[in-house]
Amino acid sequence: MAEKNVVYSINGPVVTVKDTKAFSMLEMVYVGHKGLVGEVIGITDQFTTIQVYEVTTGLRPGEPVKGTGAPMSVLLGPGIISNIFDGIERPLRSVAEEEGAFIGEGCNISALDEEKLWDVTIEVKPGDQVSGGSVYASCPETALITHYCTIEPNMAGQVTWVAPNGQYKIHDTVVKIKDQKGREQELSLCHRWPIRVPRPVAERMPASRPLITGQRVIDSLLPIAKGGTAAIPGGFGTGKTMTQHQLAKWCDADIIVYIGCGERGNEMSQVLEEFSELIDPKSNRPLTDRTVLIANTSNMPVAAREASIYTGITLAEYYRDMGYHVAIMADSTSRWAEALREISGRLEEMPAEEGFPAYLPSRLSEFYERAGYMKTLGGKEGSVTVIGAVSPQGSDFSEPVTQNTKRFTRCFWALDKSLAYSRHYPAINWMTSYSEYINDLTPWYQEHVDKDFMKCRAQINSLLQEENQLMEIVKLIGADVLPDDQKLIIETAKVIRVGFLQQNAYHKDDTYVPMEKQMKMMQVILHLYSRAKHLVNTSVPISRVIETGLFDKLTRMKYDVPNDEVSKLDDYIQEIDDTIAKLTE
Template identity: 75%
Template sequence: MNNVIYSINGPVVTVRDTSDFEMLEMVYVGEKRLIGEVIGITSEATTIQVYETTTGLRPGEPVYSTGSPLCATLGPGILSGIFDGIERPLDEIAGRSGAYIDEGCNIPSLDEQREWDVTVLVKEGDRVTGGQIYATCPETELIEHRCMVPPSLSGTVTFAAPSGRYHVNDVVAKLKDENGKVWELTLCQRWPIRTARPFLERLPISMPLITGQRVIDTMFPIAKGGTAAVPGGFGTGKTMTQHQLAKWCDADIIVYVGCGERGNEMTQVLKEFGELIDPKSGKRLTARTVLIANTSNMPVAAREASIYTGITLAEYYRDMGYHVAIMADSTSRWAEALREISGRLEEMPAEEGFPAYLPSRISQFYERAGYMKTLCGKDGSVSIIGAVSPQGADFSEPVTQNTKRFVRCFWALDKSLAYARHYPAINWNTSYSEYLDDLARWYGENVDKSFLKKRQQIASLLHEENELMEIVKLIGSDVLPDDQKLVIEIARIIRVGFLQQNAFHKDDTYVPLQKQLKMMEVILYLYNRAKAVVQSGRSLTEVLETGVFGTLLKMKYEVPNDHLEQFDRYYQTIDGAFEHLD
């Protein structure tokens, strides 16, 4: 055996004097056949990163070539699954080796013994092309799995099995290409995780990903096929925000990647996701969810791969014509894995020790989002929401700054808001969304033509309050005229009564866009009425004594989502309160 280990440095292994390996080829390392990937080749040595712990590995042990890159297995059985960073099923591993993953644990990603009720859609003699759907099966009670011809294949069907029950590796069709070679089509296929799956056309972004969270849908919306970053320090609610989005956003499928998070936090995520009920269907949320768990005590190289595994699974379901949202929690831990491996490779460090190629890796990840016309002619999208965990909540550090360059939606979580129990703790002064212009037509056609105008008025009041509070901090509020004090009072209603949301209240955990519009209209109506009263010579104290400001703080709880006509009574209350002041 010529290819043997020469040196071991944590997860980085080198093999001397060989030309048997290709760049990014998957290999098996050592007697235990640990999974690895070639990440560097010179005339003297081949460098391999190992996705498992290298404890006990010794120089002189063999390294085996596979001839193919690191791939994800794509087929029925992914949904409801819990995988590690290289798509090994954790439930199956737990049954075999307990709470910890044994070295060289080479378990198939998909259950090869389970039978699926397959409907074969092609017949002998049919001409098929890459991406075409040739079979379907109900993967879960909510999602139909559509088996597609691998993108690089096309030809004539020479064999089509009858519809019936099949395992994932059973041949359901055979295909002869232009060169006369016959390919067997099973229910699954493999795809290199670092290569984006092809599509027919990238479509313009035109519709929002509805989340039911007012601060997002109204103030800083994300589009279907868009990208968003959720940066925040420890304890600001990144994971909780992503849970709310996973539960309520109108994506068909959720891919949740726990990348380098604490083990106890990941356990809580898995437990909570298992108990969540999908509000749209009444079924379990896991029926349309994939969880990739790669905790901070798992091998660092697998943490780096987990992001690519997650986005590959998301693209696979996008190609079927589904809208997929991927939550990456957190990309900072992923960047730290890059930094650790880069250090072991003795590469020249850039800012804060991160490798010089950090920006390009971040951009490669976020560029795989988009709203696409797929190869099978359907519309599908991948929306990426990545959490960032800057040390000390310092948004000027490299991961946050480089992420900001490549995303168009920035939801900055604020420690002071989180400590004040204001959730979601998204700071409205430092957050932004560049999708507003793209989505303006959709809001106008599907909600109301005035929606974004009212949103702008709300944003202007918050901005004005922020400037006034700078003055208040310096010289106190007594110097402000009543009309400016009124802005501060209205902004408080916007902050507490509109932007703050209770995830545990049945009507406030998810709020439809029509209710969000009605709430804005009532708040702006109060502001305009109160402003007119103050300008007529009445004092702000008299206006506040009506008690109507306190009444509006509770409207988010008092009006059910399916009885929006009840907002009419707030106009009567406001008019009645100001009647004697006019």
């Protein structure tokens, strides 16, 4: 049979082998003399169809195809954090040293450094009973992250031998166990896991804690839970990548997995440069000490783009099983869907809406379903939060990728072209965006921030809604004809928009804002509104309130009050009371 396992036809990344029963579905294979990495995606009586994750230029019919007997997998072990991989977990720094600027065909470099020595502490002793998720060894992976080696989910047994604490390479045996069938298993610091198979957990827990990002429009109006899912749709130039950078830098996740999926090469190189220069504000260490980057640019093979999303979420699940909170930035899932569409077209499958394959919704749901706040098999708590950027062509949110993503995510942060062009960042449109996590997170906000947090949030939202309706009237007949109480709504909403929702990423106190300050800012704005409303109701013209300069002062308070001196905002409330009192005299 071996001589039959040869390439029969080639259509871009899709290769077929004729008349063979040698391969199984989703098996990883090596194609051609150069050993290109591929995956079996279809089997019929006559043909086996393979998706190749590398450029097939120069490949010819008749070249051999070798099976591995295992599914498409990634190597999991110490050395992942602060590394940069391509879509199929090839380390790009090591590739650059060997191959130069471009990845060579059939480039076969181990994902992790096999020669590096790690300071390993053995966490078990002979006679211990262990099962899936049990920690058997640990080592400091970076200054911020301790790597816990856990028993594979489908394995259990009794420890028969342990190595002494010391320095080991990732493939060195550090523990031996006898499994339930009496076989001896050797455990090293790493193992492999199929990228399309979610890692098992003990229990999926409710999403009851927010992922604090320090961005006011998100934390106060449109929060996301730890273990939640969010979509950031936006047209070209609306700030998707910039918003994800800001979240990656400031959100309170332990580890960030950034997947550059089909993005422009210069944009990805900018990400790599910026991330290596950024200092983690929480620890004063480089941000790369808790970041994994997966770079799969638009000039890389299209099939690997499809795999990069699964590679990224498998790495995230691995660290979640150690008890870490991981946030994934997928930029952008539209490019991933385009890769699906291209491969589907080459397979001559029946196209659905806008040429995308009919299974687009199920693939998207499969990806977003792997997020969640979990109790791990080892009894720890960890989470994977997925924030996926969507790039609808021409900012058309009715296209299939945006609409289907909307079905499977509970946060929708719609970026607005007009906000971005007027330099309002983050350019999240509060009228068209929503978060379905509000009810789940209400108890947390009331306990940890303020019991009136939800009431303040509802009032802020209400003022923005009313302003939106009033602006329709203003466009038609101008603002002068509005009664004073409606002019007050417009003035207050302007303070909310410019002074609260707009943030300056380059200002030391405004780039990240703690929840306590966010809450106090809302209270100050609403206090001015309620005092001014009372004044307007007693027939004092709104122009006199505006002349006091209070509205302008509140617009600047985000810069004037440092994050570590939030109590200064109480002075604003006192000043509002004193100024309003003078107007009533």
